[in-house]
Amino acid sequence: MRALHSSMISRDPASLAQSPDAIKTELDFPGSLHAKFTNKLNIVDPSLINPLDIYRVVGVDGNQLDTSFDIDVDKPLAQKMYKDMVTISILDTIMFDAQRQGRLSFYMVNAGEEASAVGSASALKPEDNIFFQYREAGALLHRGFTLKEMMSQLYANKDDYGKGRNMPVHYASKKLNIHPISSPLATQLPHAAGAAYALKMRGQDAIVICYFGEGAASEGDFHAALNIAATRSCPMVFFCRNNGYAISTPSLEQYKGDGIASRGVGYGIDTIRVDGNDIFAVRRATQQARELALKDQKPVLIEAMSYRIAHHSTSDDSFAYRSKREVEDWKRKDNPITRMRKWLEIKGWWSEEAETELRASTRKEVLKAFSSAEKVKKPKIKNIFDDTYEELPEKLKAQRKELAEILDTYPDHYDLSHFENGREGLEEDK
Ligand SMILES: Cc1ncc(C[n+]2csc(CCOP(=O)(O)OP(=O)(O)O)c2C)c(N)n1
Ligand SMILES: [Mg+2]
Numbered sequence: 001m002r003a004l005h006s007s008m009i010s011r012d013p014a015s016l017a018q019s020p021d022a023i024k025t026e027l028d029f030p031g032s033l034h035a036k037f038t039n040k041l042n043i044v045d046p047s048l049i050n051p052l053d054i055y056r057v058v059g060v061d062g063n064q065l066d067t068s069f070d071i072d073v074d075k076p077l078a079q080k081m082y083k084d085m086v087t088i089s090i091l092d093t094i095m096f097d098a099q100r101q102g103r104l105s106f107y108m109v110n111a112g113e114e115a116s117a118v119g120s121a122s123a124l125k126p127e128d129n130i131f132f133q134y135r136e137a138g139a140l141l142h143r144g145f146t147l148k149e150m151m152s153q154l155y156a157n158k159d160d161y162g163k164g165r166n167m168p169v170h171y172a173s174k175k176l177n178i179h180p181i182s183s184p185l186a187t188q189l190p191h192a193a194g195a196a197y198a199l200k201m202r203g204q205d206a207i208v209i210c211y212f213g214e215g216a217a218s219e220g221d222f223h224a225a226l227n228i229a230a231t232r233s234c235p236m237v238f239f240c241r242n243n244g245y246a247i248s249t250p251s252l253e254q255y256k257g258d259g260i261a262s263r264g265v266g267y268g269i270d271t272i273r274v275d276g277n278d279i280f281a282v283r284r285a286t287q288q289a290r291e292l293a294l295k296d297q298k299p300v301l302i303e304a305m306s307y308r309i310a311h312h313s314t315s316d317d318s319f320a321y322r323s324k325r326e327v328e329d330w331k332r333k334d335n336p337i338t339r340m341r342k343w344l345e346i347k348g349w350w351s352e353e354a355e356t357e358l359r360a361s362t363r364k365e366v367l368k369a370f371s372s373a374e375k376v377k378k379p380k381i382k383n384i385f386d387d388t389y390e391e392l393p394e395k396l397k398a399q400r401k402e403l404a405e406i407l408d409t410y411p412d413h414y415d416l417s418h419f420e421n422g423r424e425g426l427e428e429d430k
Pocket of ligand 1: 135183184185212213214215216217241243245246247308312
């Protein structure tokens with residue numbers, strides 16, 4: 001009865017002025033519940049606020065710096081993580097050259113960010129859902145995406161899950177809960193928040209992780225996604241790879257604030273900034289972020305700081321906007337693969353012979369997958385028209401008919417022998 005009475009009073013403006021409840025209501029502006037009043041005018045100067053710290057576990061020399069815990073990685077897992085990083089760097093070199101030889105239309109290189117990708121993926125569970133940007137191939141490999149699956153996508157052959165209709169590096173895997181990559185920047189972020197909300201509604205014991213670059217964080221979709229995830233308490237990890245560049249735009253021309261981490265805090269999201277070149281710091285941060293996201297059903301933001309050693313893509317020559325020396329300095333000063341190798345050596349789990357053997361056998365493995373995928377036929381050409389509509393609309397039926405006529409009129413101009421079923425591949429399955 002009393003509670004009912006006081007709530008009635010607080011709705012009555014006349015009584016609000018006198019009641020003790022009124023003072024409290026006045027103090028608690030609905031837009032910022034715990035803010036205090038001050039008589040001192042203070043305009044916050046962001047340059048006077050210390051930047052968020054960068055968490056590290058292992059130093060550049062391979063020694064453990066955070067000794068408050070034992071790194072929970074045994075020898076086989078450590079060697080797998082290292083192998084995945086090395087594999088991705090060998091794959092990068094081979095595919096970059098293949099594109100230069102005209103054997104592939106496009107490729108995106110991962111160099112400099114191998115630890116972010118592999119370290120974060122190592123902290124996830126198979127039931128978690130992943131949304132990538134495009135420069136996280138190490139995470140794909142670590143999760144179990146095979147070199148054959150990668151090559152099939154890159155070559156758009158008939159084994160590609162997207163049936164050859166996507167740009168190279170737009171990987172996807174239903175089996176591994178990896179949603180298809182798409183290039184329009186930041187579009188994956190609201191999708192990921194929605195997927196996390198769906199997991200929550202279904203009461204599933206899983207989270208979503210969404211990778212993106214600091215450049216993508218300039219898009220409106222980034223802000224929409226963070227805000228909806230925070231207000232709807234979506235169980236997810238926003239994983240920002242801050243690699244210093246968005247193609248030719250350096251990070252510091254992209255924003256004025258303290259990186260992307262400060263935005264997480266601004267949206268009321270738990271935030272960790274981590275050394276992206278330190279695989280164990282990334283793993284630990286992602287483990288804890290995952291746990292928080294799942295236990296408290298809320299988003300967590302990780303900002304992994306690294307440096308994009310690679311050109312942006314095969315369509316880019318980064319020496320047009322940064323010096324070779326800058327890149328070489330980064331390679332020498334702090335390479336994530338070298339850092340993990342030093343750690344492995346200190347543990348006594350690695351040797352020069354193991355390194356030589358790993359590099360030789362991985363190169364062989366990649367080249368084998370590469371040349372096999374190159375020989376596999378392209379998907380049936382009918383796939384151009386399929387899978388968007390349940391039933392093909394009249395306009396598309398007319399286009400398919402026109403295509404058939406063109407192919408039949410000019411067979412010498414259209415060699416379809418490298419497509420599955422050749423010319424017949426345009427016909428509907430009988
Ligand atoms: C909406 C949109 N605008 C522009 C582009 C062109 N574009 C492709 S990648 C890229 C830079 C993205 O930088 P960042 O998010 O930092 O990722 P990084 O390439 O550094 O890994 C740009 C501008 C795009 N794909 N989509
Ligand atoms: Mg970037």
